[in-house]
Amino acid sequence: MNALRSEHISRRLWLAMLVIMLSVALISLPLIVSSYRSYQKSSEALQEIQSLKMVAELSNKISRERAPANNAMSSPQDELPEQLGALRKYRAEADIQMQQAAEVLRRTGFAGAARELEQNFKPALALGRQAVDRYIALPYGQRRQEQLDQAIASMFMAWDQSHAVLQHVVSQSKGKDTALSNYYTLILLLADLRDQAGRTASNIMAAVSFNEPIPEENLARFMQTQRQTQYLWQLVNVVQPEHDKTPEFQALHRRVKSGFLDQGLPLIAGLVDESLKGQPYSMTGPQLTQAIVGKFSTVVDLQSYILQYSVDAARQELQQAKKKLIYAILIVLVSLLTVVLTMIYARKWVFEPLIVARRQLFALAQLEDRPALESSRHRQGSSIFDAISRLQKKLQQREALEFQLKHIAHSDSLTGIANRFALDEYIKLLEKQPSQFKQTCLMIIDIDNFKQVNDRCGHIAGDWVIQAVAENLKSCVRASDLLVRYGGDEFLVLIENISQETALKVAEKIRKGVLASEILQCEELAEVNVSISAGVAVGAASWMALLARADEALFRAKAKGKNTVSD
Incomplete structure (x- = not known):
């Protein structure tokens, strides 16, 4: 009977060897398929990012068309023929580039973006150009500031359509889920930064051309554009990975900082101050156009570098995917060969000796005392369960530690409320159901005169003020609402399912509570006049739109003289 059992075990071992070989074969196929799909995905990503580069360059081309258009609309009569010639030449180049972009989009699988380019962007650009041409055709004596401003705004709308095409390409791109995702974001940010840079000057162009005061609406747009430009600039530096911040990138980055942010924006701000x-x-x-174009070119140079760098990175990614595919095939072949040789070796030098050993142990077992064997088995089982119990305790301790670390990472150390990490997680949840943004209230709360607190009373007093505001926020909202310390002296409050009227009442309650805070009434802060200003927005199509609305409301609150709430 023992011999029969040994033969049975031998057959099972052969069967196990066959199962292992089949398992390796089954594992190998998905590995090769996965490597091939990665290679195919990298190839598609390269085509996509090349298409994105072309659309981004077209969007930039349209944004830059405002410069020759503004020159033609604001030039003296003796310079008009020359400026018209430059504008027509630029338009012809833009039209060729637009046709090329449409063809590339269709060829690379972005038929929807190509249709959007033809059906939405092209008509919008034509309308913008018509508005410019109608203004140029007006006799100089009949021209008005409002007409020039409307013509400039028409070109803004044309760029908005080109940016929509750019967003369409990004949303339909599969490569945005790969290691190249940062480049897609950077391209969108830089396209928007370039346009916002142009708008800073265009918002005041009409008033400067007619030597008239800048309208309040244009002033508000200028302030918003200026803030948006600074915000986008900060994002560019954050989104760009540290390992991609090459010396060339850093040099271009410094040029934008010194040329555009430190010289261009102050130049425009000086004209606003004069008004x-x-x-x-x-x-x-x-003269304004001529002075500012050179400053804008630094942004264009950085954008061009990032576009080319992203294409080069996509090519490198494709080469790496190709190497991985080749390595995967070689590894699979080597693995199969190794398994076969190992099985042959194991059969002869491992399994057969084990079968012999089993026979000997079986013979020895006949001589052992059965109660002793049962006692030994019981002790071994207890030891295993003890080990499992200890492991479970270790895992529970680790889970508790991970929970504590995650809580610390998502909380602001000074105030104990949520930080930007928590806000990002919350936004991700909302973006899964975009309709939620239409029912969400966002308050941006900024501490008035906070710099004076730090300057006159010290940073410790500044921390007291921030903590006092945070405590007041906690007492004025529900536990289910999200409180975020967004910046040094700036807080966000997100409330779901609330009306505009109720939201304003909550914001007013917060403002009054802060004003009456015992800490803010102390002698050290008496001369600073610490208070808060709040911008309230309820409902938007997206997070960025909601943030923009609340930001505009905060600007209006500040413009009223601070210590106020605006929607």
Whole structure:
């Protein structure tokens, strides 16, 4: 009987060897298929990012068309023929680039984006150009500031459509889920940054050209655009991975900082200040365009570098995927060969000796005392269960530690409320159901005169003020609402399912509570006049739209003289 059992075991071993070989074969196929799909995905990502590069360059081309258009609309009569010639030449180049972009989009599988380019962007650009041409055709004596401003706004709408095509390409791209995802985000950010840069000057172009005060609406747009430009600039530096911040990138980055942010924006801000003080402008419309174009070119240079760098990165990704596919095939072949040789070796030098050993142990077992064997088995089982119990305790301790670490990572150390990490997680949840944004209230709360607190009373007092505001926020909202410390002295409050009227009441309650805070009434802060200003927005199509609305409301609150709530 023992011999029969040994033969049975031998057959099972052969069967196990066959199962292992089949398992390796089954594992090998998915590995090769996965490597091939990665290679195919990298190839598609390269085509996609090349298409994205072309659309981004087209979007930039349309944004830059405002410069020759503004020159033609604001030039003196003796310079008009020359400026018209430059504008027509630029338009012809843009039209060729637009046709090429449409063809590339269709060829690379973005037929929807190509249709959007033809059906939405092209008509919008035509309308913008018509508005520019109608203004140029007006006799100089009949021209008005409002007409020039409307023509400039028409070109803004044309760029908005080109940016929509750019977003369409990104949303339909499969490569945005790969290691190249940062480049897709950067391309969108830089396209928006370039346009916002242009809008800073265009918002005041009409008033400067006619030497008239800048309208309040244009001033508000200028302030919003200026803030948006600074915000986008910060995002560009954050999104760009550290290992991709090459010396060339850093040099271009410094040029944008020194040329555009430190020189271009102050130049425009100076003209705005002249308007507010009722002083004559220090330059004309054409002079403004000429002075600012060079500053904008630094943004274009950085964008062009990122676009080319992203294409090069996609090519490298494709090469790496190709190497991985080749390595996967080689590894699978080597693995199969190794398994076969190992099985042959194991049969002869492992399994057969084990069968012999089993026979010997079986013979010895006949001589052992059965109660002793049962006692030994019981002790071994207890030892195993003890080990499992200890392992479970270790896992529970680790889970508790991970929970504590996650809580710390998502909380602001000074106030104990949520930080930006928690906000990002919350936004991700909302973006899974975009309709939620239409029912969500966002308050942006900014501490007035906070810099004076730090300057006059020290940073410890500044921390007291921040903590006092945070405590007041906790007492004024529900536990289910999200409180976020968004910046040094800036807080966000997100409330779901609330009306505009109720939201304003909550914001007013917060403002009054902060004003009456015992800490803010102390002698050290008496001369600073610490208070808060709040911008309230309820409902939007997306997070960025909701943030923009609340940001505009905060600007209006600040413009009213601070210590106020605006929607």
